[in-house]
Amino acid sequence: MLEHGGNLRDATLRFGRSDWLDLSTGLNPRWYPAPALAGNAWHRLPEASPALAAAAQAYYGAPLMLPVAGTQAAIQALPRLRTPSRVTVAAPSYAEHAHHWRGHGHTLTQTPYADLAAAIASSDVVVVCNPNNPTGATVPPAQLLEWAAQLAARGGWLVVDEAFGDTAQHHSVAAQSGAPGLIVLRSVGKFFGLAGIRLGFVAAHADLLRELADLLGPWTISGPAQQVALAALQDRAWQAATHDYLHREGARLAALLARYGIAASGTPLFQWWAEPRAPAFWQHMAERGVWVRLFREAARGIRLGLPPDEAGWRRLEQALKEWNHHSTD
Missing domain, CATH: 3.90.1150.10 (Aspartate Aminotransferase, domain 1)
Incomplete structure (x- = not known):
């Protein structure tokens, strides 16, 4: 690891x-101070909660969101949804991205942020942390959306990891994630300080979210995590x-x-x-x-x-x- x-x-x-x-x-x-849990939180199987997804969509401004067991779950799963592809990961950035794309048969290139625009034409998938972890660097949303459109035109993806985006919502492209080819990752671990509940969200086109949900399987988010996160996302x-x-x-x-x-x-x-x-x-x-x-x-x-x-x-x-x-x- x-x-x-x-x-x-x-x-x-x-x-x-x-x-x-x-x-x-x-x-x-x-x-975030976790509220008292319902008595059956530890007893019931944790069905997917429409209320949690709706709260996330309202908070992050995304048309559709899939709850996942931390953005890490999506980072590990997304490379499994594509046939071998040319993947560019912005560097330096959160190392798990490059680690998992490399580990699933894709051709990986790590490219400095300043050189990303030149890499779009030769890539099928581009992964950007925005704001970047660990440097804090950002890419303007208009630039990201232009790249996403170029990639989507040939069946590619732009994956934007916005795990640290809550304090810079003006940089987010989550609102545009209903278009094919744009995938946005969000986390409740950073801003809400709730890394221990292992919860994040993926914003993307409905077809991709269905594929990802099928791959991840049922009961991915515990009942207690769902209750705590719902309260946090609604507490303006x-x-x-x-x-x-x-x-x-x-x-x-x-x-x-x-x-x-x-x-x-x-x-x-x-x-x-x-x-x-x-x-x-x-x-x-x-x-x-x-x-x-x-x-x-x-x-x-x-x-x-x-x-x-x-x-x-x-x-x-x-x-x-x-x-x-x-x-x-």
């Missing part, structure tokens, strides 16, 4: 401590307050990093720092109980999420202060 953030058991085994400030995932540290007051909170805290994180000489960019949920010394920074932070996400490959860098409270902010700043002092000695 590929390495991901949130792997605190690995952190504990490696560094021999358990008092972690976990900034490795990019999740909202103030998760919480969403508005959380939107303001994340934008405020995201700006605070960017300013804190800049104060210690770190030129980062990203989204309200995380900051990305492209840095040749990333492994040394990761080691420094881990030794102080601050768990950040290290990217070791060609796009070497660090991704940091938001601290959950003032104690976390103080702990992060102290570690940054010590790094700054060490690196300028």
